Structure formats: C-alpha cells, structure tokens
Amino acid sequence: MSGMNVRYKRVGFTFLEIMIALAIISIALIAxxxxxxxxxxxxxxxxxxxxxxNMARMKMAEVELYGFPDTGEEEGEFEDYPGYKWKTEVKPVSSSLLGIDAGGIELSFDELRLVKLTIYDENKENILFELESLVAKKE
Incomplete structure (x- = not known):
C-alpha cells in the first residue's frame, strides 16, 4: 500500500467554534x-x-364608618400588620383647597372634609403610601 494517503473528513466543530458558541450561550443565559x-x-x-x-382602603373605610370625621390628626398602628403605622389628617374643605377661583372670596364647604391617610414604616422614617379622599356629610 504504497502511497496510501489517508485523508480524514472533517467531522464536528473546531475548538474555536465551540468556544464562540459557548460564549454566545453564556451571554444569552446571563441576560x-x-x-x-x-x-x-x-x-x-x-x-x-x-x-x-389594601391597608389604606381598610383604614379609610374605618374612618368613613364612624361618620363625618372631626378635623384634626390621629395616628396609630395596624394591628394586623406589625411594623406599619398610619396617620390621618382631617381638614375642612375650602375653595382654595379645591383649586376653585372664587374671585378672592374664600368659600367654605361645611359638608365636606379632606382626609389624608399616610402609611409609614415602623420608625416613621419613610412614607410608604399616601391616600387622600373627600368625605361628605351624610344626612
């Protein structure tokens, strides 16, 4: 068998092709x-x-449940959610609060109160949620 040259057919991928494929797959997996x-x-x-x-809705429903709220501030903790505190501020509603221009005359709406509810973390360092609502006097 003189002159027997064995030629190999290329089968598979080269090392460089495998490394490039692995790099592409790695980048895709990381993303x-x-x-x-x-x-x-x-x-x-x-x-x-x-x-x-949901905590704010429950507290606001509780405020409305007790009827027309008096003006002032109140604060406390959520019993069902330890680590969360709340504060309500109830203010009378006026035309300036509503953004109504009454030609320099301040109108008062005795039948409305603005209730602002603020939820804090345990140390009252961060405001986590705020909700404002107008509450009308029911007859």
Missing part, C-alpha cells in the same frame, strides 16, 4: 437570569404596593 431576577424583584414590589393599598 435571561438578569431578566428573571428583575421580574421577581418587581413582583415583590407590586405585592407590597397591593398590601399597602
């Missing part, structure tokens, strides 16, 4: 993991916001 982690963080933030909204 996917970052997107997943951001999604989880966003879901947790939304769950917290929904909880705060």
């Amino acid at each position: 996917a993991l970052r997107a997943q982690s951001q999604s989880i963080r966003t879901a947790a933030e939304m769950a917290e916001k929904v909880k705060l909204l």
Whole structure:
C-alpha cells in the first residue's frame, strides 16, 4: 500500500467554534437570569404596593364608618400588620383647597372634609403610601 494517503473528513466543530458558541450561550443565559431576577424583584414590589393599598382602603373605610370625621390628626398602628403605622389628617374643605377661583372670596364647604391617610414604616422614617379622599356629610 504504497502511497496510501489517508485523508480524514472533517467531522464536528473546531475548538474555536465551540468556544464562540459557548460564549454566545453564556451571554444569552446571563441576560435571561438578569431578566428573571428583575421580574421577581418587581413582583415583590407590586405585592407590597397591593398590601399597602389594601391597608389604606381598610383604614379609610374605618374612618368613613364612624361618620363625618372631626378635623384634626390621629395616628396609630395596624394591628394586623406589625411594623406599619398610619396617620390621618382631617381638614375642612375650602375653595382654595379645591383649586376653585372664587374671585378672592374664600368659600367654605361645611359638608365636606379632606382626609389624608399616610402609611409609614415602623420608625416613621419613610412614607410608604399616601391616600387622600373627600368625605361628605351624610344626612
């Protein structure tokens, strides 16, 4: 078998091609993991916001349940949610508060109160949620 030259057919990928493919896959996986982690963080933030909204709704319903609120401030803690504090500020409603231009005359709306509810963290360092509502006097 003189002159027997064995030629090999190229089968498979070269080392360089494999390394490039692995680099592309790695970059894609890192991007996917970052997107997943951001999604989880966003879901947790939304769950917290929904909880705060429900707490505010419950407190506002409680304020309205006791009838037409007196002006002033009141604060306390949520019994069902330790670590959260609330504060309500009730103000009489006037034309300037509503943004009504009465030609320099201050109009008073005795049948309305502005209730501002603020939810804080345990140390009252951060305002977590605020809600304002007008409450009308029921006859």
